Amino acid sequence: MSLAGEAVVAPAPEAAAPARPRAGAPRANPLLVLIVTGMVVALGSLGFVSAAPNRIVSGKPLALWVAVEPGVAALVAALVVALGASALIRSGVWRDRLIALIAAALLVASLLAAAHAAGLVAAASGPVARTSLGAAFWIVAAGAAFALADAVGRLAPHPLAQSAIAAAVVGALLALAASGALSDLSLAREFANRRAAYGAEMLRHLALVGGALAAALPIGTLLGLLALRRPGWRKPLFAVLNLIQTIPSIAIFGLLIGPLSALSGAFPGLRALGIGGIGAAPAVIALTLYGLLPVARGAFTGLASVPPAVIDAARGMGLDERQILRRVSIPLALPILVAALRVVVVQLTGLTVVAALIGAGGLGVFIFQGLGQTATDLILLGALSAIALALVFDLALRSLGELIATGERP
Amino acid sequence: MSDIASGHTRPPAGALARLAARPAVWASLAFAAALMLLPYSGPLFHALFPDLPRPLYTRASFLDLALSHAGLVGLASLVVVSLGIAIGIFVTRPAGRDFAGPVDTLTAVGQTFPPTAVLALAVPAIGYGGAPTVIALIVYGLLPVVSATIAGLGAVPAAPVQAADGIGLSPAGRLVKVELPLAAPVILSGIRTSVILNIGTATIGSTVGALTLGSPIIEGLSGSNPAYVLQGALLVGLFAVATDLWFDELERALH
Numbered sequence: 001m002s003l004a005g006e007a008v009v010a011p012a013p014e015a016a017a018p019a020r021p022r023a024g025a026p027r028a029n030p031l032l033v034l035i036v037t038g039m040v041v042a043l044g045s046l047g048f049v050s051a052a053p054n055r056i057v058s059g060k061p062l063a064l065w066v067a068v069e070p071g072v073a074a075l076v077a078a079l080v081v082a083l084g085a086s087a088l089i090r091s092g093v094w095r096d097r098l099i100a101l102i103a104a105a106l107l108v109a110s111l112l113a114a115a116h117a118a119g120l121v122a123a124a125s126g127p128v129a130r131t132s133l134g135a136a137f138w139i140v141a142a143g144a145a146f147a148l149a150d151a152v153g154r155l156a157p158h159p160l161a162q163s164a165i166a167a168a169v170v171g172a173l174l175a176l177a178a179s180g181a182l183s184d185l186s187l188a189r190e191f192a193n194r195r196a197a198y199g200a201e202m203l204r205h206l207a208l209v210g211g212a213l214a215a216a217l218p219i220g221t222l223l224g225l226l227a228l229r230r231p232g233w234r235k236p237l238f239a240v241l242n243l244i245q246t247i248p249s250i251a252i253f254g255l256l257i258g259p260l261s262a263l264s265g266a267f268p269g270l271r272a273l274g275i276g277g278i279g280a281a282p283a284v285i286a287l288t289l290y291g292l293l294p295v296a297r298g299a300f301t302g303l304a305s306v307p308p309a310v311i312d313a314a315r316g317m318g319l320d321e322r323q324i325l326r327r328v329s330i331p332l333a334l335p336i337l338v339a340a341l342r343v344v345v346v347q348l349t350g351l352t353v354v355a356a357l358i359g360a361g362g363l364g365v366f367i368f369q370g371l372g373q374t375a376t377d378l379i380l381l382g383a384l385s386a387i388a389l390a391l392v393f394d395l396a397l398r399s400l401g402e403l404i405a406t407g408e409r410p
Numbered sequence: 411m412s413d414i415a416s417g418h419t420r421p422p423a424g425a426l427a428r429l430a431a432r433p434a435v436w437a438s439l440a441f442a443a444a445l446m447l448l449p450y451s452g453p454l455f456h457a458l459f460p461d462l463p464r465p466l467y468t469r470a471s472f473l474d475l476a477l478s479h480a481g482l483v484g485l486a487s488l489v490v491v492s493l494g495i496a497i498g499i500f501v502t503r504p505a506g507r508d509f510a511g512p513v514d515t516l517t518a519v520g521q522t523f524p525p526t527a528v529l530a531l532a533v534p535a536i537g538y539g540g541a542p543t544v545i546a547l548i549v550y551g552l553l554p555v556v557s558a559t560i561a562g563l564g565a566v567p568a569a570p571v572q573a574a575d576g577i578g579l580s581p582a583g584r585l586v587k588v589e590l591p592l593a594a595p596v597i598l599s600g601i602r603t604s605v606i607l608n609i610g611t612a613t614i615g616s617t618v619g620a621l622t623l624g625s626p627i628i629e630g631l632s633g634s635n636p637a638y639v640l641q642g643a644l645l646v647g648l649f650a651v652a653t654d655l656w657f658d659e660l661e662r663a664l665h
Contacts, residue, residue, distance in 0.1 A: 031512050135535070149519075150512050246654040248610035251643035254627050258636055350524030354614060357631055367530045371617055376534035383527035394522040 031150070032087035032099065035143040039080050047134035049117045054128045055186070055375060061134050067117035076113050079106040080140070083147060096151040103148035104169060110140045111176065118184035130186040132377055159398045166395060186377040194366070198381075205362035205389070208280065208355055209348045212287030216344065219288070220295025227300045234300075241293040249351050252289060253358045256282035283352070283360035290351055291344045298340020302333030335405050342397035349390045353382075363389070434655035441648040448472050448641060455637045465637040467626040472645060479622040479649070482540060482615065483608050486547035490604055494552045495597065498559020499585065510560070517557040525550050525611040533618050543615035543622075550611060551604040558600020562593030595664050602657040609650045623649060 047061020048068075065073040083102045089095040118131035133141075152165050182188045191198060223241070227234045244252070260282050306329045314328045330337070356364030366382030369375070429435050449472060455465035500506040501513050528550045532542035566589050574584040590597075613624030623646040630638025 030508050132534075146512070146516070149515065153511070153515055243651060243654075246606055246650045247647045248613040248624070248650055250610075250613050250624060250627055251647045251650075254631065254639040254643040255647070257639060261636070346522045350522075350526065353524045353526040357617070357628065364526065367526065368617060371530065371533060374538075379530050379533055383524075383530040386524045386527045390522045390524055391519070394519075 029087045029091070029095070029099075032147055033084065035147055036080060036084035036087060039140045039143050040084075042136040042139035043077070043080070046136040046139070048136045048140075049114050049121075049134045050132050051117075051121045051125070052130045052132070053125065055130050055377075056373070058376075059130065059132055062117065064113070064136065068113050068120065069116070072113050072116055076106070076109050076140070079109055083144070093155065096155045100148055100151040100155065103144045103151065104172075106144040107141060107148065107169070108172065108176065110137055110144065111173070112181065115182040115185055118182075118186070122184045130189070130377070131184060132186045133380075159395065159402045163395050163399045187380055190375070190377045190381050194381075198366075198385075201361055201363055201365050202385070202389075204360075205349075205352055205364075205386075208283055208287065208352045208360060208362055209345065211280070211284040212291055212348050212352075213345065215284070215288040216291030216295050216348075217341075220292045220344075221299045223292060223296040224299025224303065227296065228303050238293070238297070241296055244289050245293050249286065249290065249354045250357060252286040253282055253355065256285055257358065260285075279358070280360050282358055283355035287348050287351055287355070291348055294340050294344040294347065298337055298343070299333075302336035302340065303329050305336060306332045335401055338397060338401040338404060342394060342401065345393045345397060346390050349393055350386070353386050432655075432659060434652065434659050437648060437652035437655050441645070441652045444645055444648055445472050445476055448645070451641075455641075459637045462635060462637055465635075467629070467638045467641050469629070470621060470625065472623075472641070475621060475623050475625055475642075476645065476649065478540075478620070479609075479612055479624075479646070482544055482612050482620060482622065483547065483605065486544050486551055486608055486612075487601075487605050489548050490551040490555055490608075491601055493548075494555030494600075494604070495559050497552070497556050498563060498597075502560060502563045503581075513556065514560065517553045517560075520550075520553045521557070523550070525607060526614050529611055529614055529618060538619035540615075540620045542618055543612060543620040546615075547608045547611055551608045554600045554603040554607070555597070556600075558603070559593070559597050562596030562600075563589055565596065566592045595661065598657070598661055598664060602654070602661070605657070606650060606654055609646070609653060613646050622646075 043064050046063075048064040050059030050061045051067075052059035064076060067073075079102060083099065083106060086095060086098045086102055089098070114131075114133055114137050121129050121131045148169070152162060156162055156165065176182060177188065183192065223237060227237050303325075310328060310332065311324055314324045319327065352360075352362045353364035353367065356362050356368050363382050363386045366378055366385070368382075370378030370380075370382060449466075452466045455462075459465045497513065501510040525546075529543065529546040532546040532549075536542040536545060570588050570592065571584065574588040579587065612620065612622050613627065616622045616624040616628045623642055626638040626642030627646070628642075630636060630640075630642065
């Protein structure tokens with residue numbers, strides 16, 4: 001606990017200069033001071049890892065300096081202190097670079113320290129012993145990830161640059177996992193036990209999202225066009241689409257089971273195609289219904305944002321309605337359309353987690369299996385994978401949107 | 411709720427007729443009717459699902475499920491609204507301006523997280539039952555409210571703010587009398603998003619041991635009892651739709 005004195009010297013945020021110094025004004029980073037204080041408190045009072053004699057029993061929390069060798073603990077502590085010290089540097093590009101570097105190092109070091117602790121536990125208590133990541137680890141890792149993201153956000157505001165940095169960090173973590181350095185952690189063991197199933201469910205998740213998109217994009221776009229062309233239909237149309245979004249996903253999934261099983265009962269040919277009350281069919285239908293609102297709203301607002309004068313000019317040049325749509329309206333509306341695509345992809349990725357409850361598969365399988373078996377690391381495996389997938393889609397489509405926007409600006 | 415809200419200019423009509431014109435009233439009546447009639451619908455579900463030995467969910471009364479569901483969402487929403495608006499106000503004041511960027515990033519990134527994943531993550535942290543559900547609802551529900559409060563306060567035009575300063579209002583007075591009323595519609599839409607999302611997430615909460623209207627659905631799915639699924643889905647759908655329509659009314663009243 002030698003580090004406690006170091007970070008408690010946090011200056012009160014309100015003590016900042018009274019006259020609103022804006023960009024470039026030299027001052028400390030109060031948020032980072034707060035984060036580092038939280039890390040210090042967490043490392044001092046909570047378990048860094050928790051060790052259990054087997055998979056199902058809940059573990060006993062071990063503090064950082066109990067769990068690992070003194071040298072490793074000192075390294076993590078030193079990085080936390082360094083992060084706190086860099087928060088006090090007066091602002092500048094170099095401060096953010098330093099913060100990003102230390103935060104990334106801390107992220108990797110805390111993961112390695114946890115894996116090291118897991119190795120010690122395995123050596124002491126045998127191969128069935130499980131070592132899970134503890135609360136202090138999560139607070140330090142989340143704090144470091146956030147400090148990294150915050151610093152990078154200021155250093156490289158462009159989403160493409162952020163994607164590149166995110167890819168580098170994720171790549172480093174994946175390389176670490178692939179090297180086998182983390183294999184004693186319970187989370188890695190859950191993954192190793194299900195390597196084949198994991199790949200299959202991930203593909204299944206993507207297929208469900210893809211299937212729903214394949215239906216929602218054309219139907220939703222048509223509905224958006226309809227709203228644009230028929231102002232009288234606009235209100236009732238969006239009211240209905242909004243109503244669908246209001247109904248909890250599991251209720252829609254459930255409500256589709258009855259009609260679909262009746263259908264497949266009446267027409268055995270459908271069952272041969274795999275369409276039935278449970279499984280992929282109700283999931284894709286429900287996900288499509290959810291996707292309609294964001295797609296239709298995006299298509300409508302995007303196309304409505306095209307200035308009428310531009311369309312008049314195109315018409316004057318002799319383009320017909322279809323050509324106007326394809327060559328003028330859609331290219332001009334593209335940024336809004338891509339933003340809508342991002343919203344719908346991220347939303348569907350999240351909703352597909354629930355589809356596991358109706359036997360459709362996907363990453364939710366691990367979450368609900370884990371909940372059923374009280375296997376926390378299996379829950380974590382599913383939940384973290386779903387979050388990562390949503391983040392990847394979000395960042396990728398944000399980058400695409402930015403590419404399009406910069407492509408348009410000469 | 412605000413100075414603007416009192417400006418109704420509806421044509422004078424019978425109070426009952428005005429009530430009957432509101433879909434929110436109808437949806438609420440349908441929800442209440444379903445809650446009251448479902449316990450007596452055994453014969454109906456028996457006719458619909460002749461193969462099921464016990465076609466009516468009886469492990470808990472539907473009223474208890476609805477009250478527990480509404481209680482979880484209500485409790486979470488109470489915290490979410492007070493804390494979310496407070497955070498939104500804080501980061502738009504000079505003292506909290508340093509936190510505005512990071513909070514903005516955090517809410518944007520957080521909203522891409524699948525709600526079910528957030529709910530599931532609460533279990534390793536807290537355990538099973540109602541508590542992790544409420545915590546997850548609070549954490550997830552905060553995001554839309556915070557971002558709407560920031561957006562709403564940020565969109566207040568400069569003129570009324572300067573006018574408020576001009577007539578000598580204190581910063582607190584300006585916030586309460588000018589900025590918050592002007593930002594109210596945006597903030598309300600954030601609260602709406604949060605509450606509706608949380609009604610849905612609370613439904614999944616029955617997989618982590620909370621008692622909600624999702625309990626018959628989850629039990630019906632795991633036990634191959636489509637009647638339970640139908641009963642739960644009907645109730646939770648009506649509950650969500652009625653709540654959403656009341657927000658419609660509230661928004662109309664604010665404008």
